[in-house]
Amino acid sequence: MPTSRRDFLKTSVLASSLLFVPKFLHALDRQGLTRMRDSNGRRLVVVQLGGGNDGLNTIIPYRNDLYYNARPTLGIKPQSGILTLEKDLGFNPAMTRLKALYDEGHVAVLNSVGYPNPDRSHFRSMDIWQSGSASDQYVATGWLGRYLDSNCPGCELPYNGLEVDDTLSLAMKGNVRKGLALKNPEKFHQITQNQLIAKISGEKANTGGSELDYLYKTLTETASSAEYLYQTSKVYKSGVSYPNTEFAKSLKTTAELINSGIESRVFYVSLSGFDTHVRQQEQQAKLLGNLSESLGAFAEDLQKSGEFENTLVLVFSEFGRRVSQNASNGTDHGTANNVLLLGGGLRQKGVLNDAPDLQNLDQGDLNYQVDFRSVYATVLRDWLRADDTVILGQEFARLSGLV
Template identity: 75%
Template sequence: MPTRRDFLKSSILASSLLFVPKFLHALDRGGVPGLRDSSGRRLVVVQLGGGNDGLNTIVPYRNDLYYNARPTLALREQAGLLTLDKDLALHPAMTRLKQLYDQGQLAVLNSVGYPNPDRSHFRSMDIWHTGSAADEYLSTGWLGRYLDAACTGCSTGHTGIEVDDTLSLAMKGEARKGLALKNPQKLRQATQNRLLVQASRESAATGVSELDYLYKTLTETASSADYLYEKAKVYRSAVTYPDSEFAKSLKTAAELINAGLETRVYYASLAGFDTHVRQHEQQGKLLQDLSDGLGAFVDDLQRGGQFDSTLILVFSEFGRRVSQNASNGTDHGTANNVLLIGGKLRQPGVVNNAPDLANLDDGDLRYQVDFRSIYASVLRDWLEADDKTILSGGPAPLSGLV
């Protein structure tokens, strides 16, 4: 019989398997009881960890102030910039996103941020994850609170999946949480762990009350992992994805979406954007990973007839300083761009004006758009949720965005 110590040895594995939903089994019986109708729409959030340099992503290539601030780091038109509207251009590595832009499937929002910005990675990411003000500390994420609200009549479960080993604060609600999994096969393999299987089988005989809940959860986890594994086999992608971890995450999400899983929110991350040194090489590779991965993902959803019911939101916790540093990189800044991708965008293209480089705040961009107004638009107009309750008031939604 497993001992308490044996069980706790598996705590890291067990913690990644908690909160697996019974509701998944209800999908084959006609949907999730109590799930509020959002017309079959889903949201895919892509987080760029580390603070992506927005000025070298959406480039103000006709602005002399940009070149003055970045004598060696600025990207010039002859380098292959992919021109957009309003004297802006995409980084040369982002050819797949340029194709989406030309097809009316990409929207660019400039100078997105919040009042009194914080330049700490951890604190600023918490602010973006929770949808809080800079001086407000919340323990639940904006998507987690959506999960709470979206399934008010459900006995258990959630409607969100993060394709990763750990769950972001953004996906943690008061009553419900998203599920973190790298892919369904690995989740199923994890539940076949000998110690965990033995523990769940012998839970009735242990009499250890403090472990009863965990044993029960592990039993349910194994069952749900089997379900996800079988569900994922319904659709096998024929699209060629780049050979990167980020692209693999998007492929997993696409296979689940195209298999008919009624999950409302997916979450994926691409890290490495803290480019203090030699930014050109590092950011260029990451932006190509982002662009090529999202391009394949969109192709996959289009083949499965799911793109028009999907909205993709791409963000980073902050931008970078306007001026380059002495190491051919950039330091932590403030406002940044947000990208929206979808087949049914109401306002594709460059949504607002380029950053005002003549009106800086101590060398940083001033925000034009509060990120919470984008969240509010997505919640109200795309997911058909109560944005005021989920975001506790906050800025009004942007009209006509999605």
Template identity: 65%
Template sequence: MQRRRFLQSSALASTLLLVPKFLHALDRPEARLATMLRDAPAGQARRLVVVQLSGGNDGLNTLIPYRNDLYYKARPTLALQATDGLLPLSDDLALHPAMKGLKSLFDQGQVAICNAVGYPNPDRSHFRSMDIWQSGSGSDQTLSTGWLGRYLDNSCAGCALPYQALEIDDTLSLALKGASRNGLALKNPGKFHQLTQSRYLSRLSQEKAAASGSELDYLYKTLAETASSADYLYDKSKIHNSTATYPNTDFGRNLKTTAELVNSGVESRVYYLALSGFDTHVQQRGRQAQLLGELSDGLAALAADLQKSGEWSNTLVMVFSEFGRRVTQNASNGTDHGTANNVFLLSGALRKAGLLNPAASLADLDQGDLRYQLDFRSLYASILTDWLGADASLVLGAGVAPLAGLLG
């Protein structure tokens, strides 16, 4: 049987595109977070939940320098005022008023914020900058595998099956694609299981007897692993149904699915979610307020859900965006693509919470953009080493050091 015939005959290739997701890899050749994160409860594996804010969230109107005259000068109509109901975190910085849920977690010592996170020679293209963040590369590199995919390849003990890293979406991001192992993308365990039970799988298994060749063997192995993972996730998903109240949005439902899988005992080490819509070139205030409220309420619901089940202390949530926005507002009451941004870390096991480093200076800009202070790859290295217990050098290369002198 020819490979083309195989792909054409598979319903999986034409619906959730499961086969291509896995085939992508075939042609692609001191004080650390340990001082910040308490040990997980005995016998419980730690997990990482990554939340991607797609489009480039405006960090300056998320974490607001509300006593800085330069901020108000750069944003005469877009800047948020103290009278707007800001949520102060310090004498100088406040959260957006829509983020009350996150502020409550901050006050409980369950949020840490890294300011001015970025990388040298930043790229302002959505696609290229997201590739950089998802692959863990430098701006002068192009990698075909993701940082979490390489974690699965090299450092995740017992992570042979794809359900060890789950993206709660219909397609798999670069971040979860490795050279030999990939994560799995699904929106709903029940529908995903139903798809893998389709009549096409039995037809394909019958045709397997007439097939030969290592590539076809790999395809069938992939389908078998996918079906096995679907069975596992479907069976587990029936164990626990969350009664927590999440935002009635796609992102809220994805967070609820994540919590249900965690609370059902799914062994996944990584969950990956995205909230889109942050490319706010026009009329930013209303749109960003809606999105930040959805993010904050959703994360607060997730934390409460996992606290109730005792799973919050071995969960770390990282929230990032591919870049920030320009310091000066544009003529459309929005902001254009910028550079450095804040990254939020949430967990019930933070040793050191709060603002982990100073905000970027508004008096020392790089051609109108914030200068980065922390390289995002050092943050990745700390998470890999000190939270997931991985060898960061196998994932990011020998030249990337974990954060030192910042989190202790």
């Protein structure tokens, strides 16, 4: 007996959480896979640090007296084990794995990345970074979603953009195409094996193009994608030791997908907890240690498989923190921040621009040196070979020779 409308609608919430693809794009289209192989094969992994990471205690200006004057107890002293870089800057002592990769020429640091008229709200500033908009623009699509909308190799595949999470970020939502959110392929596949969902996805709706028909087709695409991702992900299981954290598990899943040959170009993972208003030093050190150890394991995984040269990691946070510490031995919401780039294909490495200017502040906050959309434009055009001007809505100066 056909599934009732009532029973079907009971599953609609689950259906909407499974797949975020507005067009039915033949998930297993082999022609799309062939075009993917014929492209440059490069992948982008975006790492979002949620909460506003304190950039000054991540990349530390350890020879600048203004830094220590502004942070008499919170400033990290050289004798604490600062991992020295260049231009009188150093990594937080917790970032030993990233320092090793830096010394090998696989890390680039951009200081004071931001945008004009910065917003200090977590939600609004994250929207700005994820959409690639100006602070006075409200955009319903993300910069990576619009990349998926573009005529990129493999874009017609619903899993060309994967977010390793339970929900999809604005960054991955386009007008026509959207990324796919999943915690891991096995659990995603298990969900689609629900008897009611399997029954619905195998039926043909006869509703004349209604919203119900749309949901039927969405479930069909979901089941198809889940089966492909699950079966393909079995090809490679990581033997690298990762930290026992959710963030590390997300990166391990990402590495296993890449090393299994999944035909996806963009991956998105998140690490939250950086809103350090109170007792920052211990909390941030733990988070940065997790970030560093997890990215170190991820890089090792890709190096062993030969995929590190074709993978670029972009690490960002929605804003930095104020230059001066607050009364609770923490820091409050600020503006410009550092961005890290990691990969085997970097053409420029090390600290790429001047340290933050602590003498010329904007009401106690850093002035930005680099517009974050210039970073996006560089990644889109020079790494992914996409039309950055169309995707971002205007032309931004690119960082010449970076990738």
